Amino acid sequence: MKLRIRNNSLRFRLDQKDMEALLHDGQVESHTQFAPGIQLLICVARCHQTPLLAATCEAQKITLYVRDDDALEWMQNTETGFSTMQSTGEGNLRLLLEKDYPCLVEREGESDEHAFAWPEEAGIKAHAC
Numbered sequence: 001m002k003l004r005i006r007n008n009s010l011r012f013r014l015d016q017k018d019m020e021a022l023l024h025d026g027q028v029e030s031h032t033q034f035a036p037g038i039q040l041l042i043c044v045a046r047c048h049q050t051p052l053l054a055a056t057c058e059a060q061k062i063t064l065y066v067r068d069d070d071a072l073e074w075m076q077n078t079e080t081g082f083s084t085m086q087s088t089g090e091g092n093l094r095l096l097l098e099k100d101y102p103c104l105v106e107r108e109g110e111s112d113e114h115a116f117a118w119p120e121e122a123g124i125k126a127h128a129c
Contacts, residue, residue, distance in 0.1 A: 001030040002100060003042050003062070008093050010055060012044055012064050013100035019075055022046060044097065046071045053084045053095040066097055 002013040014028065021028040027045035034040065041061040047054075050065040057063075074082065074097075081098030 001028055001042060001044065003030075008088070008091060009096070010062070010064065010093065011096040011098065012042075013098050014044065015100040018044070019099070022071065023075055051084065052082065053086070053097060055086060055093065055095050064095060064097060 001015070001018045002011075004011040004013075014022065018028045022044060027043055029041060029043045031042070032040045039060060043061065043063040045063060045065055046068045047065040048068050050067050052067055052070055054065045055063065056065075070082070081096060083094060083096040085092040086095055087093075
C-alpha cells in the first residue's frame with residue numbers, strides 16, 4: 001500500500017495483494033518504522049456504516065474507511081478509484097482511494113510486481129520498476 005500526503009489530501013494506492021487482503025480480511029495494513037517503538041500504521045478497512053470514504057487519525061494510525069458495497073464493486077471493475085471530501089471542521093480533507101499501477105519511471109529498489117496492469121485504453125507502457 002502507498003500513501004501520498006499533500007497539503008489537505010490523502011491518496012491511498014492499493015496493489016493486487018492489498019486488494020486481496022481487503023476482500024478476504026476486510027482490511028489491509030502497512031507500517032513505517034521511525035525509531036524503536038515508534039511507527040506509523042496505515043490502514044484501509046471496509047465498513048458498512050460509513051460514507052463513501054472517511055478517514056481518522058488517532059495516535060500513530062491513519063485509517064481510511066471505505067463503504068463495503070462500494071469497495072466490493074470497485075474491486076471487480078476497471079475503475080481506477082474514487083475520491084470525496086471530508087470536513088475537518090476548519091476546511092476539507094480530500095480522500096482518494098486508487099488502484100496502484102506500475103511506475104512510469106524506473107525507481108531503483110522499488111517493485112511493482114503486484115501492481116495492476118494499465119488499462120488498455122490508457123495506451124501507456126510502463127517500465128518494470
